[in-house]
Amino acid sequence: MGDAERIHALRALLSRLSDEYHVQDAPSVPDADYDALMRELEALEARHPELDDPASPSRRVGGRPSAQFSPVRHDPPLLSLQNAMDADELREFDRRVRREAGDAAVSYVVEPKIDGLTIVLRYEDGILRQGATRGDGSVGEDVTENLRQISALPQRLKGAPHGVFEARGEVFMPRPAFDALNAARTAAGEPEFANPRNAAAGSLRQVDARVTGTRGLEVFCYEVRRGAQPRTQSDALGLLAQVGLPVNPLQTRCASIAEVIAETERFAVQRAQLPYATDGLVVKLEDLRLAQQLGATQKAPRSAIAFKFPAEEAATELLDIEVQVGRTGTLTPTAILRPVRLAGTTVQRASLHNEEIIAQRDIRIGDTVRVRKAGEIIPEVIGVIADERHFLRQTYAFPRTCPVCGGEAVRREGEAARRCINPACPAQLREWLIHIGGRAALDIDGLGPRTVDLLLSRGLVLQPEDLFRLREEELAQLPRFGGKSAAKLAAGLRDARSRPASRILFALGVPHVGERAADLLVEHFGSLTAIAQASEQELSDVPGIGPVIAASVRRFFAGGVGERLLVSLAELGFDLDRIRADAPAEGPLAGEVVVFTGTLSVPRQEAQARARSLGARVDSDITRRTTIVVAGESAGSKLARADSLGLRVLTEAEFGALSDGTRERN
Numbered sequence: 123m124g125d126a127e128r129i130h131a132l133r134a135l136l137s138r139l140s141d142e143y144h145v146q147d148a149p150s151v152p153d154a155d156y157d158a159l160m161r162e163l164e165a166l167e168a169r170h171p172e173l174d175d176p177a178s179p180s181r182r183v184g185g186r187p188s189a190q191f192s193p194v195r196h197d198p199p200l201l202s203l204q205n206a207m208d209a210d211e212l213r214e215f216d217r218r219v220r221r222e223a224g225d226a227a228v229s230y231v232v233e234p235k236i237d238g239l240t241i242v243l244r245y246e247d248g249i250l251r252q253g254a255t256r257g258d259g260s261v262g263e264d265v266t267e268n269l270r271q272i273s274a275l276p277q278r279l280k281g282a283p284h285g286v287f288e289a290r291g292e293v294f295m296p297r298p299a300f301d302a303l304n305a306a307r308t309a310a311g312e313p314e315f316a317n318p319r320n321a322a323a324g325s326l327r328q329v330d331a332r333v334t335g336t337r338g339l340e341v342f343c344y345e346v347r348r349g350a351q352p353r354t355q356s357d358a359l360g361l362l363a364q365v366g367l368p369v370n371p372l373q374t375r376c377a378s379i380a381e382v383i384a385e386t387e388r389f390a391v392q393r394a395q396l397p398y399a400t401d402g403l404v405v406k407l408e409d410l411r412l413a414q415q416l417g418a419t420q421k422a423p424r425s426a427i428a429f430k431f432p433a434e435e436a437a438t439e440l441l442d443i444e445v446q447v448g449r450t451g452t453l454t455p456t457a458i459l460r461p462v463r464l465a466g467t468t469v470q471r472a473s474l475h476n477e478e479i480i481a482q483r484d485i486r487i488g489d490t491v492r493v494r495k496a497g498e499i500i501p502e503v504i505g506v507i508a509d510e511r512h513f514l515r516q517t518y519a520f521p522r523t524c525p526v527c528g529g530e531a532v533r534r535e536g537e538a539a540r541r542c543i544n545p546a547c548p549a550q551l552r553e554w555l556i557h558i559g560g561r562a563a564l565d566i567d568g569l570g571p572r573t574v575d576l577l578l579s580r581g582l583v584l585q586p587e588d589l590f591r592l593r594e595e596e597l598a599q600l601p602r603f604g605g606k607s608a609a610k611l612a613a614g615l616r617d618a619r620s621r622p623a624s625r626i627l628f629a630l631g632v633p634h635v636g637e638r639a640a641d642l643l644v645e646h647f648g649s650l651t652a653i654a655q656a657s658e659q660e661l662s663d664v665p666g667i668g669p670v671i672a673a674s675v676r677r678f679f680a681g682g683v684g685e686r687l688l689v690s691l692a693e694l695g696f697d698l699d700r701i702r703a704d705a706p707a708e709g710p711l712a713g714e715v716v717v718f719t720g721t722l723s724v725p726r727q728e729a730q731a732r733a734r735s736l737g738a739r740v741d742s743d744i745t746r747r748t749t750i751v752v753a754g755e756s757a758g759s760k761l762a763r764a765d766s767l768g769l770r771v772l773t774e775a776e777f778g779a780l781s782d783g784t785r786e787r788n
């Protein structure tokens with residue numbers, strides 16, 4: 123889709139989403155998606171001034187008021203905030219501010235950005251006379267009676283200031299109240315609120331004001347609009363508190379933008395512990411006269427900015443679907459996306475998992491999709507934003523043949539993915555070889571993806587077992603492969619022969635057989651030969667082995683390929699019956715299997731090498747073999763796992779003492 127079409131599509135979509143959000147309090151997408159779409163629209167509009175449209179949703183501040191409540195005109199109108207997504211955008215904001223400020227010193231106040239909704243409170247001679255929502259910024263709704271039900275809001279101000287006193291603040295629903303409300307709604311068969319903001323908005327705009335009083339709403343005020351002219355933002359917050367209005371105690375004064383940035387980093391950790399939802403920090407110029415002088419754009423003041431925490435979800439256009447072939451022949455679809463910022467990086471590709479998920483979620487090329495990136499995990503497409511699809515946009519037809527070898531790709535009953543079943547498929551062989559060389563499989567030193575590609579391109583490996591027929595002299599003649607690499611790979615291939623049967627089984631790449639299943643099978647049957655001969659029933663009788671694994675193992679060995687492979691490996695010197703790896707017989711740690719976790723005082727490899735030199739085996743992950751876990755600083759999930767398995771856990775110092783032989787082994 124061209125930029126012009128995309129702009130039109132985004133405007134239509136955002137208008138609808140904005141209405142759902144501001145007017146109906148029932149958004150169909152997360153806020154982060156909405157923000158991401160708005161930013162995409164703003165970026166496209168900036169690039170195409172010729173497509174300008176005053177009615178574009180990017181020009182509007184918020185929703186329009188609903189007819190349920192009487193209108194309240196805001197004078198001056200309520201503005202919104204510009205957004206900064208990272209430290210660079212904060213520095214840019216600071217440069218703009220300082221450029222305007224001339225010689226004046228610039229300092230900031232940083233406040234949590236509460237995920238609630240704006241309210242304006244009007245007190246006359248200290249008595250609450252009117253409370254209104256923001257509405258579209260110019261006209262909001264009169265919710266005075268509802269606001270009176272919120273116990274945190276005073277009906278009468280302390281010191282009863284004369285005349286009109288107007289404040290702006292945020293109504294929000296703390297998390298405990300939000301959870302309780304949603305639980306009650308679920309129990310009553312009503313739909314849950316999507317987030318605390320919508321719950322707060324829905325609760326405030328109740329026709330029966332008494333209901334509002336039961337919802338546990340809170341308020342924080344942050345701006346004096348009328349009745350006083352504080353010189354600084356700190357004074358404003360002080361004054362609001364002094365007259366008895368609720369003010370958030372979390373407010374930080376920062377003498378420079380560097381301090382502001384440090385505060386964003388600190389708060390990123392703290393916000394998870396707060397009893398209310400925040401979506402960022404608001405950075406405000408401390409000097410309010412200077413703020414006045416800087417003025418505002420149509421939408422937002424120039425003297426403040428909202429720092430938004432990186433969203434873990436975003437929305438963008440699905441440009442294409444690429445299908446790759448994995449080691450077991452699985453056809454894996456990858457989404458090719460219009461680049462989008464997500465959790466601090468630009469994302470262009472995301473996992474689509476498998477054929478089943480694409481069909482289930484009816485994901486089509488050209489759709490606007492929601493993408494999520496949680497932690498370190500590869501981003502994934504989690505769904506489609508139901509925009510108005512063009513009638514020509516077709517359902518995605520998943521390929522029925524392998525995109526690499528052209529062979530038949532089948533989808534077995536009960537499986538979500540389609541697989542290429544050609545055992546000679548070059549894509550499968552490549553992935554298989556990389557898998558075989560991997561740490562958890564045969565751990566072949568010197569066999570990375572580049573070497574695999576080189577071997578394949580020279581036709582030196584046509585089936586996995588060919589790897590172990592390679593001679594060092596042959597390897598040394600490969601281009602860009604010196605004598606040293608050849609010697610290393612040759613040694614790696616030699617060492618691989620002494621791996622125990624469970625790792626050989628894992629290396630075979632039988633679909634569904636991971637490390638754990640391989641361990642269980644070898645432990646039970648005692649040898650690879652026995653596993654290859656076991657019936658499906660015998661396999662599924664093994665505790666921990668389900669019918670899917672059993673069928674897959676049987677299919678692998680019954681098809682001939684697996685069986686031939688085992689014969690070849692035995693001929694090449696692999697021991698198919700060795701249950702455990704041999705630990706060196708010598709040394710104080712002989713027989714121990716050690717796993718290091720957390721931050722150590724020496725490089726991890728050094729610690730591992732030392733453990734090995736003392737006779738221990740070293741593993742990277744905790745398995746049933748593990749006998750000792752050495753936990754350094756801030757050890758995490760592995761330590762928890764070790765504890766839950768009741769393993770022996772040592773500090774680094776204890777391990778040092780143990781390996782020095784100064785302590786008894788038990």
Ligand code: IVH
Pocket residue numbers: 200201202203233234235236237238239240292344404422423428
């Ligand atoms: S100052 C001129 N301070 O964020 C704008 N806003 O995205 C004055 N918000 O409409 C806003 N906490 O509803 C300000 N400490 C805070 C805030 C805050 C939440 C909301 C407010 C505003 C929106 C802007």
